[in-house]
Amino acid sequence: MKAFITVIGKDRVGIIAGVSTLLAEQKVNIEDISQTILQDNFTMIMRVDTAECALALDELAKKLTEKGESLGVVITIRHEDIFNAMHRI
């Protein structure tokens, strides 16, 4: 399953490391990363493949939320279909 992870919050050392370590532990492959600073907020978008991940998406989402809380950022993951549905005909 392809999904998009977004990480939004105040920039600090270790955000990418923290998120990518968790994803590696859960066997989630990162296919693409982009990051930018939007209105003083660190904003990172990752396209990931969860085919090898043993967790269901809602369980992975929970782990990412917890990781976000420890890093002081908001992390969400969504199935890519929601974006395809809303932005592609």
Next chain:
Amino acid sequence: MIGSNEILETIGMISAQHLDVRCITLGLSLFDCIRESGKATADKIYDKITHFAKDLVITGDKIAAIYGIPVVNKRVSVSPCSLIGASSGGFVEIAHALERAANETGIDFIGGYTALVHKGMTDYEQRFIMSIPEVLSITSKVCASVNIASTRAGINMDAIGLMGRIFKETAYLTRDKDSIGCAKLVAFANAVEDNPFMAGAFHGVGEADNVINVGVSGPGVVKAALELVDGDLTEIAECVKRTAFKVTRAGQLVAKAASEMLGAKFGIVDLSLAPTPVIGDSVAWILEEMGLEKVGCCGTTAALALLNDAVKKGGIMASSHVGGLSGAFIPVSEDIGMINAVVEGALTLSKLEAMTAVCSVGLDMIAIPGDTDEAVISAIIADEAAIGVVNNKTTAVRVIPAYGKVAGDFVEYGGLLGRAPVMEISKYSPAKFIKRGGRIPAPLHSNKN
């Protein structure tokens, strides 16, 4: 490949602008539950609902997690109970079974305590309607509706005369909770059979069994999109269409996922703008964003007509089956902009009535003084029915004659039902007109065959 700006737009809609799937409603036919006695029928109904809807709440929550979009309400609609209990007569027992099944499955509301009497009332339908006040006072999740008119049949004034009394009795029996029973009671003209929204949802007799209908929402998203438009009203309409398309596509995705996960059929997506009392989730504020100083001022009906039409046009291509009510809702108590406009004297009952000619429903969640005569309530229903019947659209009345309250007081429900200021109403009596009864003939343009 989806671009970053598109991803962030979606996330902004959900996190900042309250985009949500307002409801996933599972439609169940109860015709195979009819037994000789009321108790046996009720038992069968309980068994069927708890079997088919047992995973509805968990499925809604799972979809919310996968797609990252809130699924606010999970509901069940059932076949009109006036027909299901016609033979056994155990209407109240059936209502109890609906309430127990709703509690057991954890759903928010169950709709379908319904009678369809737009052309005429049978004896059992009359008995059924008489049971509504009691049922709404002893249950908390059961929703009732009565269709009293249709474009094809005309307006059943006998049923409307009865409904005035039913609203008053319901208000009285639930007087300890600001007459909340009336928030779960709708009188319809041209009721639709696949409406996923409460309180008017029921599962029509022409429907298949085990069907998923989804209602999307998103007034906040439309308002935010319009904030960026500095053009004329054609550009406003285009912006609403584009936004409605995106919102409805999300609803279609959720409806398909829910029906697959539940092993149910996909019915329709209802692309309605349904406000909530939350700040920023208001239909009134969309109209004000278009350029009205305050909703209710002259121009409000035109602005609402533009909105309602553009929502339909944008949404209709986004779903394989559009149904339900589909348009803009204007429930007063559930919309912070409407509440403020009433309190400030900008929005009156007569303006709301005019607005119902161009919105997707009718006079919705409006509190009126508790001493309002039942003939006046019947006359309100008749006026709305006339608008619906002549314009070939659904109209509804969900008024609350708030027991013990006078104009200027408030009724407070909390949650999605919100709070409503009690509104002034004409003191002149339509009692003689209502007492005549009979049926107002169907309009000329209903004869299309």
